[in-house]
Amino acid sequence: MQSPQESPGPVAYLAGVGTALPGDPVDNARLAKAIGVNDEWIDVFIGTRTRHFARDLDSGEVRWSLADLCAQAGERAITAARIAPEEIEFVVMGTATPDHLMPATVNTVTDLLGLDQIPTYQLQSGCAGAVQALELGRTLITGGGYRTGLVIGGDVCSKHLDLNRDLSGAAPSDLVNYVLFGDGAGAVVLTDEPRGQGIAVRRVLNRFTGLGREPGQIIDWFGLADRHEDRQAVREDYKAIEESVPVIAEEILWELLEELGWTTDDVDFLLPPQLSGHMTRKITQQLNLPGAVEVSCVADTGNNGNALPFLQLDALVGQMTQGQRALAVAVESSKWIKSGFALEKA
Template sequence: MHAHVVGWGKYVPRRVVTNDDLSRMVDTSDEWIRTRTGIRERHLADEGETTATMALEAARRALEVARVSPAQLDLIIVATVTPDHLFPATACLVQDALGADHAAAFDLSAGCSGFIYALAVAAHLLETGAYRTALVVGAETLSRITNWSDRATCVLFGDGAGAVVLQAGENEGGVLATVLGADGSGGNLLILPAGGSRWPASHRTVAEGMHYLRMQGREVFRFAVRKMPAATREVLERADLSLEDVDLVIPHQANRRIIDAAARALGIPEKAVYVNLDRYGNTSAASIPIALCEAAEEGRIQPGDLVVCVGFGAGLTWGAAAVRWTRPQPPPLSRWRRFVHRLYYPLAALRSWLRRLGRRMAAVWSWVVGERGDRDRQRS
């Protein structure tokens, strides 16, 4: 069995913050940000938008492209470092909102490498025959953990979500090979210090800004420009392929200098590297699936193409996936078919509400029965 990418979708918030907007908040400028990062603007979540709501919209779009019903999903993995809650998993919230009643669901945290990690896990599970159809989502609301008075970090990050649908098939292609790695000795280089069991939320952690992400940029830069080319070469070696076979590289969209340095180290032309960093900034685990989706929509990926997705992130972690594309961009659904497809979701919401109501009624009934039993025992 092979795990094929059969659907893709993305979502970014409507709110756009440009470099000029940031220059009115901190001591920076459009020129300073563009020359050092390659970023022009980023999308930030509005009030009411969360990692789960963005993941849900990206998932719906991916399912629509795949022509797959939520009822067909066996597995949902959401890669994120900004879940709605520590628990329940954001993947469970997405599973409920989709109405994917038959799907197992869990979150995966591997920083900006999270989507590659999740893709690898899902692909291996499909290859074993344990599952047939999986939804893999990378989604982040980094604006909620960014210190907007810190010039070194606030210019870098954005919010968004990207998703792919994987389906097992006997035909050749799909996810050919994956490489995953970690080096926990660098965990302090990119970290959200507080909010976990080590430093629970307190007046002190809030006052000291420990609920904002912290990054040692130079060390992360050196790590990235070393690991991205190495992971790319390793995954191609595992797939018994070479750089000459690659049609498109989709790197984690963190910094244009990192992307350019990695491309030079690999000796690949600029046209073979997909970049949308200028419009979205660093969206962590969402960056690769958003870029993958855009590349497919723009016709940059065609059936038979070899695509390498490669990233790095907090942990420190890194990963790469070699994918032989087997699915053409499908024609848009007709208005009627789109209506029927989207009708599933309000029905899923109704079903979820009825289940919650049923649990409340069961609790009330249990209490009534218990009270009646206590009274009967007292009388006897």
């Protein structure tokens, strides 16, 4: 492995990672029984073994809010970074499933963390929101005059699970949302100098690529005027996702490598898109980095959106040694966003 290359200009460093998953894992047999489908279908079609839910499958009771999970993840990231909470100078959060339209969930999280008088930002996006939040946090560190900040991503998808609904005639685009997703949150502390894990964030890619394309996923919200309309809250074009995401993932990989001046041999760890167990395996094979260690979690956590890149990072940081490099690739199919980032252990 070649020695680390310094990027020109200021660098942001990943100092600590924290994650939070609600409750015990729910396996396919348990989920299949709750929603009335065959657990073998879940395994064959999705390839996800377990996931975590913020609400109880039997009673429907909400046990954790998104803010609860994000605050837990934030606390753990701060502890892992070995910094004092009062050193945090800003909080950035990405989510597709805020607890409320107002107040922004990031502000509730900041309150739960005991922080005050600091800037907060909430980005509304799917799984690319975590990367967008990382990019904003990195920009605030490298060009905004801040020394330490907290970047969070999380989603509570189980709010869309109607356990009383008869799914016997449900369309595949609807049914997939009952088995694909889970809940969770993750966070990282960013610093302007190597602290804690001391992992340099070398590049962040975030690019809209959906001009003229139909959305691959839509999540609706309902107001008082339209709450009784008979339409799905969550819709997926799974065929479009299955066809397009591997192609876009490969484009992201090569764009990052070209920008960095790295070769495929320079990559020690690959964090591939985490759509489902089966899709992740397919994409990893297509990206064809045989010398890189795959870092994936979706088969055990479910697709929990903006939490996923942080869950991958949590699994990664303990494995990296000085000079090693990692590439993360994430694709958002809602209106098609390319995203990813590159890390190097200082």
